[in-house]
Amino acid sequence: MKHIKEYEDKDVRDLMGDLETIGHEQLKGWYIGMINEDGYFSIYAILAYNEGQVEQMIRKEWGGAYRHLPEKIGNAYKGRNNLFNNFLDALMSNLMGADELKFYQIHKDLIVKNPTGKKPMILNFPGYNPILAAEKLEELFGNIKQKMSEERDDFEEESSETTFPDLK
């Protein structure tokens, strides 16, 4: 007779963590939303096993960033005016400092949906259509909606509702 064993989410996460320590890395997700100097809003969804691979892919494939790639100094990365402990923050600082970007936002620790059979990749798509962008992001990442909904307070603060009952 077979027994069904139940595991808590935490147990599964611990097991995944243990597997990572012995070299079996999980594919993870990164989100970069950016508005460039022309006001074009684009999204980069990155699937990679680790931050080193994200750096490797961007250095190799991301043409627009090549003039602003941060230099590695020991374990740190040299941004425009500062040292950063990770590549992405240093790169974004360089792009903002060079006025290539007007706005950016990064989300890390995203859970890749159906990771089996997926390869490390950078997917670039427009962010200006919120309906299609949200749909695409939900296809890719299991926890992106929850992560981005945590910004609700900022969103509410920057929102306003106005009625003009006297207009008619």
Place this chain on the structure above:
Amino acid sequence: MKHIKEYEDRDVRDLMGDLETIGHEQLKGYYIQTTSEEGYTMGHAIFAHNEGELIDVIKQMFPSYSRFKGFPERIGEAYKGPNTLYNNFLDAFQSWISHNKISLTTIVLKDLTIRNVSQVEQGGIMFPAYNPFLAAKTLNKCFTNIEEKMTTGGFGEEFEEETEAMTVPHKK
């Protein structure tokens, strides 16, 4: 005994049209998304009964815009845009803010159906559009047909065309 009568959508639309001709105007929905010079992208859901009211709401939602030179003016039955005349205000407005780089990128949608219209007053809601999830949620709260509008009529094709995947072989 009461009878249930069924009406086709077309009948209801005709009835609404008839009511408009005798002065009972429906509140209509519009969406304008702009990106400022500083890179701040904002959504504006607008509710107005007619074009005159739409212009007033826009003037109040974008108070600085109407002070800029060239804000579309009515000339006879038309509106003056940057280089040409338009037969409606919104087209002239979109052309004017794009031409003068008042907004770096602009999306304008008309004919949006307002959700729970009887509880909505003329005016608008302004919200940041850089968070796709919260922006989509707000739009869905305002309009029943926004998903259809933003996924058809070229939007879907444009999105696919501008999507690019770069896959790299896995080196561990």
